[in-house]
Amino acid sequence: MMIDTHCHLEDYENIETIIKNMEGNKMITSGVNDETNKEVVKLINQYPNVYGVIGIHPSEVSISNEKSILWIEEQLNNKKIVGIGEIGLDYHYGIEEKELQKQFFKKQLELARKYHLPVVIHSRDAIEDTYQILKEFKDLKIILHCYSGSVEMAQKFLKLNIYFGIGGVVTFKNSKTLKEVVKMLPLDHILLETDSPYLTPEPFRGQKNEPKNILLVAQTIAKIKEISVEQVLKTTTINAEQQFDFNKTL
Numbered sequence: 001m002m003i004d005t006h007c008h009l010e011d012y013e014n015i016e017t018i019i020k021n022m023e024g025n026k027m028i029t030s031g032v033n034d035e036t037n038k039e040v041v042k043l044i045n046q047y048p049n050v051y052g053v054i055g056i057h058p059s060e061v062s063i064s065n066e067k068s069i070l071w072i073e074e075q076l077n078n079k080k081i082v083g084i085g086e087i088g089l090d091y092h093y094g095i096e097e098k099e100l101q102k103q104f105f106k107k108q109l110e111l112a113r114k115y116h117l118p119v120v121i122h123s124r125d126a127i128e129d130t131y132q133i134l135k136e137f138k139d140l141k142i143i144l145h146c147y148s149g150s151v152e153m154a155q156k157f158l159k160l161n162i163y164f165g166i167g168g169v170v171t172f173k174n175s176k177t178l179k180e181v182v183k184m185l186p187l188d189h190i191l192l193e194t195d196s197p198y199l200t201p202e203p204f205r206g207q208k209n210e211p212k213n214i215l216l217v218a219q220t221i222a223k224i225k226e227i228s229v230e231q232v233l234k235t236t237t238i239n240a241e242q243q244f245d246f247n248k249t250l
C-alpha cells in the first residue's frame, strides 16, 4: 500500500479518475484556508480512501480570522480529519505578516495539542523561526511537509523526533541538497507525499501532478538510499500509520 501524506485534491475536474488511480492506497488532502478546508471535509465524507488535515496556511492568514480557527476546531470530531495542517511560516513574499503568521501558527499548534492530533508544517524561507517555535511543541507528532532546508537543519529537527515529508522535488536534477538530506535521514522518519497538483516529479514535470506519482518519489528515494522500492513503500507506510491515526476513535 502507498500513502500520499500530502496533496490538495480540491483542484481536479477529473477527481473520480484521480481517486481511482489510487485504489487500494490512501491520500491525505490538505486545506489551507476557510474555503479549501470546507472542500477537504466534503472530499473525506465522499471518498473512503481520502483522509484530511485542515488548517490555516501562513500565506492565508490575512484572509482568515478567529472564526476560521473555531470552525476548524468544530470539525475535529470528524473521524477522517487526521491532523492539523498545513500550518507554519512563509516569509517568501515578504515578512509584513510575520507576527500574524506566528500567532496563527502557535494557536493551531495549541489546538493540535489539545486534541492530540499531528501537525503538518509548511516552512518556506523561515526555517530558523519554524525550529524555534516547534521546539516548544516537541511533544506533538510533527511532519515537516516538503522539507527544503539544509542537512544540518534536518539533523536538528530529527533530534525533536520530527518526520519529513519527501515529494517530487527529490526527483529534480537540481535538488542536490534534498538528495543529501534524504541520504542522511533514517528511513523510519520519512513520509511520502506529492503535494499534488504541484511539484510533479520527473519525468512528468510540466504536467499536473496527481497522487499516483508517489511511486516515482519512492523509486528515487530507493535509488538514493540503495534499497528496494518495496522497502521504501513498506517502511514509509508504517511511518504514516504511526503519525496519522487512520482508525481514529473519538
Ligand SMILES: [Zn+2]
Pocket: 006, 007, 008, 030, 086, 195
Ligand atoms: Zn501543500
